[in-house]
Amino acid sequence: MPRTVVFAALFAAAAALIQPSAAETPVERGRYLVNGIASCGNCHSPQQPEGTVSGPPLSGGNAIASPAFTAYPPNLTPDRDTGLGSWTADQIVTAIREGVTPDGKVLRPPMPVAFYRGMSDRDAYAIAAYLQSLAPVRNQVPASSYRQPTLPGYGGPVGAIPDPDPSDKVAYGHYLAQMGHCMLCHTPRDANGRIDTSLLGAGGVPVGDAGIITPNITPDPKFGIGAWTDGQIADALTKGVRPDGSHLAPPMPWPYLATMSDQDIGAITAYLRTLKPIAQ
Structure with a gap:
């Protein structure tokens, strides 16, 4: 087979691999x-x-x-x-x-x-x-x-927003975590009821009426997930299982996250590891 044909075939195969969502x-x-x-x-x-x-x-x-x-x-x-x-x-x-x-x-x-x-x-x-x-x-x-006033809005029109770059693993993980609204449950509120960005991912938020308190998902090794391996984080996200074998309770949406690609779960994991460790 001529070299040009071989290179053309390899290029086509590589393109198919790096653009799996083209179709x-x-x-x-x-x-x-x-x-x-x-x-x-x-x-x-x-x-x-x-x-x-x-x-x-x-x-x-x-x-x-x-x-x-x-x-x-x-x-x-x-x-x-x-x-x-x-x-x-x-x-x-x-x-x-x-x-x-x-x-x-x-x-x-x-x-x-x-x-x-x-x-x-x-x-x-x-x-x-x-x-x-x-x-x-x-x-x-x-x-x-x-039993609270209606918000005036969320900031008006957002304009055109391009796709994120999956090759930037941390940025893409942040994008996915935003879509997954992870911090809605895993971040405490300030005195005005807004997300306290100084405690991003620190958990401690009561959810529902079953006494569920959301866990710390910052990379603090004692109070958060800093000592967990990537595989253990993936198991928590997609199987609802902690490293000690205990199970996460609803509303943790692990049955939904279980349908995600390994690439996307890896990107979320990479993003979580960049959060500020919070010892609480």
């Missing part, structure tokens, strides 16, 4: 994100207490209660009366990244809009495409109630 459709990408790192069903699907989905996925979730609100995650299927069936892709993306519905309402907690504002155009529209591809399910969830 991935928006719906396929959206499915991967919604059922993986974004773990939308963790709130928007009906569930048993142990986290098992007990009804049509993404048709509306159980009540989420806190001292500030009782929220009912809405139906994300394309049912025209009770879901997103009358929304355009642009309107879905605006709701995800800017927290504003087609009728001008501001989405309220626990919807993690602040973490979604950095989502790339491709990924946001892929999620919209996937949600629009679902079978419509008619399910009207109860109205949420709040």
Whole structure:
């Protein structure tokens, strides 16, 4: 075989390896994100207490209660009366990244809009495409109630956002962790109820009414995950198992994270190792 033909064949094979998602459709990408790192069903699907989905996925979730609100995650299927069936892709993306519905309402907690504002155009529209591809399910969830003022918004239009570079492992891991809204549960709030960035990943946040306190995920070797191997972090993320064999409780979305690629789990691990170690 001529040398030029050999090199051409090798180049084609290499290109296929470094661009595995070239043939991935928006719906396929959206499915991967919604059922993986974004773990939308963790709130928007009906569930048993142990986290098992007990009804049509993404048709509306159980009540989420806190001292500030009782929220009912809405139906994300394309049912025209009770879901997103009358929304355009642009309107879905605006709701995800800017927290504003087609009728001008501001989405309220626990919807993690602040973490979604950095989502790339491709990924946001892929999620919209996937949600629009679902079978419509008619399910009207109860109205949420709040004991706190409505936020004025999340900062306005986000503009065009390019895809992150997966070759920058830490930056890509940060991007995925933002989409996974990890710090929504794993970071304490300040006196005003906002994420305390000085304690990013320190845990200690009560979740639900079962006495669950989120763990420290900073690289502190005693109080956090600094002494864990990459494999042990991957097991916690994708199997819900700590190094000592104990199991993580819901709402830790490990069944969703278990669908992610090894590359993406590795990127999240690399990002977590860059957090400031916090001994608490």
